[in-house]
Amino acid sequence: MACVGWNGYLFPSPVHGRNNVTSRLLDQPSFARASSTSHAVLAPVLRATSEDQQASPSVDVSVFRFTLGIPGFNDSDLPRVLGIAFGAILVLNHFLTGDYVTAAQWRSEIIGLCNVIFSISLPSIGMRLNGGGQVNAASSMPRSRQIFALSKTLSSEEKEELAWGTYVLLKNTRATSVVVWNEHLICARGLWDIPDEASKDVLEWLEEILRKSPLFSSGTLTYIPSKADKQGWSFLPTGTVCSLLIPSDWATAEETGKQPQVTNAFLLCLSSTPNAFNQKDLLWIKWLAIKLMKSRPLSRNEIKA
């Protein structure tokens, strides 16, 4: 029977850390990762020094970068505010004109309205340019519950390793659910749809379902960027659309140049965000897979023998 933590905490904790660093590893990472809000910076802008040989001449527009200094007001929302304000004036002007509106006025107002719509959308586009726009995973998976299950066959060092590894996967990427498989299911963490009858042994329930899925016998790195829920896999939590499976033998063979050995170990990451994992994410997850699956824990049968 596995140790199961509901809503965040594994009991008892095998991990002890300074200032609760590693004990924090057992906490559930926040899925609502706040995107970095961009604030317009104060002039002057840091200019390239003469040592920068790659400097190219460009127009200095730092004078346009300013801040209103209004507490609680994000300066990047200024175009939206101005767009709404001027749009309201434009509409008001139209209705105050009277019965007859000239064609020229109509044209000016249409151009103005197009700029209003564009101004209102600029802050959202700007946020995406700065790397924001992340989806709150928890809100898109309302039926799922946070779990953290580790196999009891693991040593305390292995539990610490898996606790850290799954924690950073959920924190540093858009993964919402993680499974670590090494001969059998040794760890499941994140948002999962666990029926009440399976609450006593989550790992056993999940292992049985995973064994039946075609993904289990894949053997190759498999990335489904979107519509993973259309594959008909019963183990997928509701709302999951992206799936990444990394076999450990593949990951290790890529780095060592050796032929991949057939081992029954893989790392499975699921996400509710389409195209959740970009090239950089895949590389980091691959290296994490190498670390997490380098040891083979005892199977349940070996423990019972």
Added chain:
Amino acid sequence: MPILPFMKGARTPSITCRQIDQNSKSKAVFNLDDWIEKNDVIVRVAPTIFGGCSFLLVIANRTFSGIPPVADASSAQSRADVVALLLAATVVLTGLVWLSVKPRKPIPVKLIGVDCLRLDSSLPANATAEVIWAWEALERVSCCRSLVIVYRGHTVLQAGLASEVDGEAKEVDSSNLIKGSLCQAVWRSEKQSYLANLPLYPGRYELNFLPSNTQAVVLQPLGDEGIMIVAGDTVRGFGQRDQVWISSIGEKLDATLQKCAFSNDVVS
């Protein structure tokens, strides 16, 4: 030195995988974030062009409509034109701000130094494997070309390129390093410090064991007893994701190293 499980292999800057083909009847999901990331230049220029065109259209509309070029507040046409021009100016200015903050594409620099791999001999096997894993992962995934880990005044690891002294890689003077302003500042703040353009920082002389033309450095505190110095070959080369992963690796290394006892010997 113990046999390490990770052998050096060819760097894999990209990753290929088998993508399950989408249902032929369904279209691929359009990801706005990815589209904007791929078309960064177009998106940044778009407001300037749109606002500029709007500006010209308003002027042209007024010119070719036979309206006298006089700003008359009592005229609804003039008011509409003024508001439209102000809106166009707002869009243009936002576009210019986006263009001014557009990051220059980083160019990697060939660092001048000597390859080395030094490990503290007193490290147990699991700590050695973890430290080596951290180095291999950082080197393969990011622009890291040198990694130094100092813990409790001992140089736990010096890997990658180092500055040269008499044909050998310069050793890390850990006692001076931890007394220096860079380390002290990092420990005081308890946060990662990212020196994105190292040549601009006067304190770079404390890191004289790194290649002289190191471009960027991430200083990651390992609790309050250690520091991890990740040096890269590209200005602003460590992205947000890299910094987050470096922070996570630092936490794990701190948890592992605090259980170790260190000797004074270093194995090369």
